[in-house]
Amino acid sequence: MxxxxxxxxxxxxxxxxxAALSADRVRxxxxxSLEGTLVGADEEVVTVLLKNGRKAQFPVADVASLEFTPRRxxxxxPPPEPTRRPAPITVPAQTMLNVRLTxxxxxxxxxxxxxxxxxxxxxxxxxxxxxxxxxxxxxxxxVNVQQSGKMKGSDKITLKANSLSYGGFSYEIVTTYVETKxxxxxxxxxRKVGGGIGLGAIVGGIAGGGEGAAIGAxxxxxxxxxxxxxxxxxxxxxAETRLQFQLVSAVTVRP
Numbered sequence: 001m002x003x004x005x006x007x008x009x010x011x012x013x014x015x016x017x018x019a020a021l022s023a024d025r026v027r028x029x030x031x032x033s034l035e036g037t038l039v040g041a042d043e044e045v046v047t048v049l050l051k052n053g054r055k056a057q058f059p060v061a062d063v064a065s066l067e068f069t070p071r072r073x074x075x076x077x078p079p080p081e082p083t084r085r086p087a088p089i090t091v092p093a094q095t096m097l098n099v100r101l102t103x104x105x106x107x108x109x110x111x112x113x114x115x116x117x118x119x120x121x122x123x124x125x126x127x128x129x130x131x132x133x134x135x136x137x138x139x140x141x142x143v144n145v146q147q148s149g150k151m152k153g154s155d156k157i158t159l160k161a162n163s164l165s166y167g168g169f170s171y172e173i174v175t176t177y178v179e180t181k182x183x184x185x186x187x188x189x190x191r192k193v194g195g196g197i198g199l200g201a202i203v204g205g206i207a208g209g210g211e212g213a214a215i216g217a218x219x220x221x222x223x224x225x226x227x228x229x230x231x232x233x234x235x236x237x238x239a240e241t242r243l244q245f246q247l248v249s250a251v252t253v254r255p
Contacts, residue, residue: 025067028058038066089131090252091124097161097175097245098122099138105237107155107182108147116140120164121242131255136166140243143177148234155182155235161245164253171253175245182235 026034026048034056036048045057046066100121118140124132139162146156161175 026058027064027067028062029064030062038068086255088252089126089255090250091126091131091247092250093247095124095247097124097138097173097247099140099161099243099245101140101237101239101241101243104239105142105157107145107157107235107237110142110145110157112142112145114142114145115162116142116159118161118243129255132164132253133166136164139163139165148182156180157235157237159243164251167254169254171251173251174248176248178243178245180235180237 024035026036026038026046028034034048034050036050036056038046039049039055040047041060044060046060046063047055047057050056098121099118102117102119105116116139118138120132120134120136120138123130123134140159141162142157143160144156144158146154148155156179158177158179160177161173164171164173
């Protein structure tokens with residue numbers, strides 16, 4: 001093999017092994033110059049992909065030189081910017097939560113510990129910004145249930161809110177209690193308490209809450225903090241009843 005052919009073959013082997021280079025021009029001994037990309041070579045033939053898309057083969061003996069330039073390497077596409085979630089916000093204690101029942105509650109068919117579904121009826125806002133949206137799910141739980149058929153007096157149920165859920169997250173909360181009473185003795189008591197302190201929270205001892213437990217206010221379809229059923233043989237809270245609770249401790253949420 002001639003020295004020239006050996007040099008061409010060696011150059012081809014080296015350049016083919018480099019992914020960062022491509023042939024720009026093939027110069028033939030005849031003086032002809034062709035632009036293209038080197039795609040293969042052996043001891044006899046150099047194969048070039050011309051700019052017109054056609055492959056051309058040249059005997060190694062006819063090739064005067066191969067001119068290469070660095071191949072342009074496209075920078076990798078940067079990953080998309082991660083979605084920035086708003087920073088968590090702490091909702092302070094004493095914040096009011098107005099909720100609406102999405103199911104009815106029949107006290108005669110309810111026991112302590114039973115949970116009920118409700119929705120937040122008004123958004124919670126801090127500094128003009130919605131931090132808990134209207135429609136957030138609220139889980140209520142019966143803390144104490146008194147059924148007039150088993151005990152002297154009226155039907156009575158005490159509720160608390162256990163959790164909020166929205167945006168794929170759930171948050172445990174601690175709230176004041178809402179106590180509602182049926183007709184009879186409870187009806188009289190309900191009127192007295194409702195008229196004595198008006199709408200709002202009262203402080204007193206309740207079953208399961210101990211002395212000083214806070215009782216929230218029932219609003220909308222129910223009147224007063226401790227309220228009475230009107231015209232029912234036993235206490236029922238229909239769906240769409242609005243109840244008002246108050247946070248006892250702060251809760252940190254994602255707005």
